[in-house]
Amino acid sequence: MFDFRPDEGTPKPEAYRQLLDAAEALTSGEPDGVANMANIAALLWDFLPDLNWSGFYRVVDGELVLGPFMGRPACIRIPMGQGVCGVAAADAATQLVEDVHAFPGHIACDAVTNSELVVPVLRDGAVVAVIDLDSPSKARFDAEDAAGIEALAAVLAERI
Template sequence: MAFNIDSYNNLDFDAKTQVFLKDLEEYLSKETDIIANLANTSAFISAFFENVNWSGFYLLKENQLVLGPFCGMPATTRIAIGKGVCGTAFEKNEILVVDNVCEFPGHIACDVRSKSEVVIPLVKDGKKYGVLDIDSGVYSRFSKEDVEILKKVLEILYKYTDLENLK
């Protein structure tokens, strides 16, 4: 299956969202490999969301978050639980939307262009596996609507990806 970014052209936001989620599900449903599905999920997020300069995963390994598949510039490879936006979201098990990363205590800067960030813990059946991390070069980039779409993205990912095999 070849991805066609032009399929998103000339669609209103709701229609574009539906095509995006349908395409993502079609891709993930044909693959069982965790790394492949995480990589394609990162790529789909980067293709769908405007003004995003980094999207990817940090995965729980040896009691720290370790860089997983992503789209963007090189990134910090290991994050301690409770440190930075990713480590804090993971520790608190809550979604964090940061409108200005420079104002977040202990923010870990990977790409100096990043101004805002959203981090969603990866939690399936009550077990934490890591986080989805998305950065933007625009302040206050991430809305509640974006978070709801990203939750749907993770529902699709969980449906087709056995996160237990990360260990």
């Protein structure tokens, strides 16, 4: 049994260091990308407070297709450049959105989501997936969260 949760009150930089260690332990040596995404989606869900969705969208034939996740059922396909995930994938850039309702073209897969962090996973300069985190709280995510998930994306680039 794995229990990687940080102790309550752990400073955010240390919590993300522990998250990276846990991701390393879960994915090291495992060649199946779907298995790795599934474990990381569950790890994020368990590790980070105040989420209502954590998971992946994969780039398949020029669009985003739902990958492993934790949370309520989600949109299956997202066109590149549409919604927070589609913009992150099209621009190959992290999207840190304090209020999704103010984001032009936001795709509401879950009406309770109020903030979102989407980080592209790059392999050889190309986006292969995005890590998507949703929260029911406005402004749930900050620059430290973005940096932590970007570091996670770098670890996963060759593992998913």
